[in-house]
Amino acid sequence: MEKETAIRLEGITKRFGDVVANRSVSLEVYRGEILSLLGENGSGKTTLMNMISGIYFPDQGHIFVGEKEVLIRSPKDAIDLGIGMIHQHFKLVDVLTAAENIVLGLREKGKFDKKAVAARVQAISEKYGFSIDPQKKVYDMSVSEKQTVEIIKVLYRGADILILDEPTAVLTPQETEKLFAVLRAMRDDGKAIIIITHKLQEVLELSDRVSVLRKGEYIGTVSTAEATAQSLTDMMVGQATVLNIERPEPVNPQKRLSVAGLTVVDGNGVRKLSNVSFDVYGGEILGIAGISGCGQKELLESIAGLQNVQTGSIIYHTDEGSEELVGKSAMAIREKGIRLSFVPEDRLGMGLVANMDMAGNMMLRSFKRGRFGLSDRKSPEVLAEQVKDDLEVVTPSIQTPVRRMSGGNVQKVLVGREIAAEPKILMTAYAVRGLDINTSYTIYHLLNQQKEKGVAVIYVGEDLDVLLELCDRILVLCGGQVSGILNGRSATREQVGLMMTKVGGAS
């Protein structure tokens, strides 16, 4: 069968100030295929797709839909051309139903006919194997249901070119399987599908062809059948990299932290953690797995003294004795001399001050030092220089605001500061989210170094493969409860996946 072009890009260039996000990128997608757009973070995948969906306008280059050259000036133009994008962060109105969200913004004549819309939604759902209740409100939906609504929304508008931006980032392995089945059904229906991702496993499993971007430049397209994880990585990174994460055996593990019966209820009366108990040992990495929002954040913040705890205890052990952490503020914990470091999920919104430079951010930990009410500004500068050199932070100078740095360098600043405090416990939340492969490995290496020094490392992660390769033990959370604690060396993906969706995991 002759392949029919759905969309073709020629020499697309887009600059943001000095930064060239895309340099002369050319790409072609056929009808009835799934193309993976692969690249590290900052390689320009999302920018490129945003130009197709009308959010950005290219500085140079041409876009063809079918055989005709088009100019896409707004998302509306894109929709008119049958291009629909499903963004990483959903754009839905929480208080409306699925059906209302789907027709929102459509300019159809006549009044809003609930039944007709529901029938059409139903038809689309059946065709591709979705399951959705058109009358369900968005705030009642799981992440995967919301994603379904987003997909139906673009299909309802008649899209036959679909772009999905990291669609599996928030899904469990089981939900991912379902999504893939739907995508295959759409492909067989003749739609062109582009999926942006950096998970190699998914690329190999799902797509027909893979196009790789690196640092804004188009590297090449290969057919998935001829690709391997190693060959794709080499294209992405530009050199051969070793994919294994080291995992040294824990040496002389000593109990550092015991959490018992921890229960947290938030301001709205929602129970975020119930009766969570576990121990953490020095010299090990304890992984915490779970679907996003099932209590990881509250757990770490409880330990760090940032969360009101209803019941339970968190005891910090040292050779000299033990200390109860529940009821102590973050400052009180620090003043007690408890060496607790925390790399929070929201780097710029919580761990760092985006508009301050590196030195100013180092001061977050040390501003209390200094005489006469004046804070010591010298030692943070020294520390900033040291972190910059040790972790090879790429920045024009330590005076540059951290918001102007790339994601990987921002994380190096944050991790560097927390490690420089010489912790006994190091907590990290999604430490490698959004980082490129090289920086991710740098972070894994730093965590292992801390582990070998006898630090108790808590690693909250979302990539199961990494959790299984890096951690000595894995605690699985499900809906605020401990679903189980597994040995990282013997656990399997499926085991962890099941425990994430159901307490205990057994079906």
Place this chain on the structure above:
Amino acid sequence: MNRKEPLIRLAKRDDLGTMNAWIIRIVSIFAALILFAGLIVSVGYNPVSVYVAMIGGALGSPLNIQQTIKIMIPLLGASLAIAPAFKMKFWNIGVEGQITVGGICATYFALTFQNSWPSGVLLPVMCLAAAIGGGLWGMLPAVFRAKWGTNETLFTLMLNYIAIGVVKYLQGGPWEKVPKGTQMIERFAQTARMPNVWGVTAGGFIVLALVIFMYCYLRFTKQGYQIAVVGESEATARYAGINVGRVIVRTMFVSGAIAGLVGFIVVSGINYTLSDSVAGGVGFTGITVAWLAQLNPIGMVFISMLLAVLTKGASTINTLTHNALPESMSDMLTGLILFCMLASEFFIRYRMIFRTRQKEAAK
């Protein structure tokens, strides 16, 4: 091709550097002056001679300079009071009221003890009372915000009217001078008046000292650092162990206390009495000054000087042109300058890309 590329597109600029950014801002002030010249021409005057007369009126003689500085002192003081609050992104638009309360507190001591205490005791007491009074008045909305998350913008704004209402009550009631019926408070005795230096109140030195204090406070102290962190992100502040509520309340005390000091300077050094217009709008104009100076205390000196020169110059022009150019034209000019400077921020951040494709196609 039936569709056209958009005529103008916007793109984020690379960092311009502080120097270039300030050059654009200064150019924007000239742009405002040129725009305003058009208005002057439209009512039949020569803009050049009007501007020359304005500058002469504001800075032409020692007396004129004294009067300009008299306008500048409370304005600069008010913008300094705003600086720490705005740095914390706490929108204190209640400086007007905090100045008024400072004035009330100072006046209480002036009226009660002006005949019994010597200046050396009375003035420091008035000064302290004004600072504490203004500080507590500023703390009130901060406590509510820290405890219950109330909106500080409305809260501080409403408190202005309460403070002014209290003065209206005092000047028509308990503190009204004899004979009654004037709705005015008597002028202070010499002991309650601040001395003049070079024809200008010594309060000017207090304000200059505050400029240096505020510069150092925001830049070098632990509290200044905490203010900056809370302003940027409360979540980060909590993460760093900063007690956010306490910082908000403390900072608003400092902000209110400085406003209170301004109230003291106005009643004791400029008006020698208290009236309901003690703040006279500087609490609001001070916001303009603080904003235009990007919350930099040194910058505030220049911006408040600029606005004072405009105000004084405009009143001179009003006399010269026999009311053809009203005094309120200084407000119009200030408005234009503000408008142009705000517009310039846009050009500092973005650059425009004009349609080019048509030309390429023609080649």
